[in-house]
Amino acid sequence: MNKIFFTGLLLINLMFSGCATLFGGGGQQNIYISGNTDKKMKATVKHSDGSGSQYLSIPGTVSINRKKQDVVIESADKEFDTYIVESEMNPYFVPNFLGSYFGFTSTTVDVASGAIWMYDEHVIVNEK
Numbered sequence: 001m002n003k004i005f006f007t008g009l010l011l012i013n014l015m016f017s018g019c020a021t022l023f024g025g026g027g028q029q030n031i032y033i034s035g036n037t038d039k040k041m042k043a044t045v046k047h048s049d050g051s052g053s054q055y056l057s058i059p060g061t062v063s064i065n066r067k068k069q070d071v072v073i074e075s076a077d078k079e080f081d082t083y084i085v086e087s088e089m090n091p092y093f094v095p096n097f098l099g100s101y102f103g104f105t106s107t108t109v110d111v112a113s114g115a116i117w118m119y120d121e122h123v124i125v126n127e128k
Contacts, residue, residue: 027066027113031085033073034059037127042076058125066114073125080125090118
């Protein structure tokens with residue numbers, strides 16, 4: 001009986017291991033940024049801690065590492081106000097609570113990859 005029970009626990013732990021990494025998009029996410037006008041605008045996109053700075057023309061898509069820090073979108077030419085994209089918990093991380101109840105490996109994968117966090121996929125900035 002004990003062997004079957006522990007084998008079952010191990011299988012549950014492995015089944016739910018890294019759900020957000022495997023099914024929720026992994027450690028990076030694309031964010032499509034558009035404006036409320038047809039005019040092309042230049043922007044800087046970075047995390048609130050200053051890491052991962054990227055430059056793009058709006059409308060455009062940026063690929064950003066998932067982190068707990070929010071994403072800051074700033075206008076290069078002061079054409080729009082600074083916009084903050086808040087970091088939220090990835091719903092695919094929820095099944096890991098079941099896995100972490102029986103072992104620690106399920107949450108470790110998602111936390112290490114950053115997949116525990118997610119951002120809005122489409123952001124609209126308003127021209128001044």
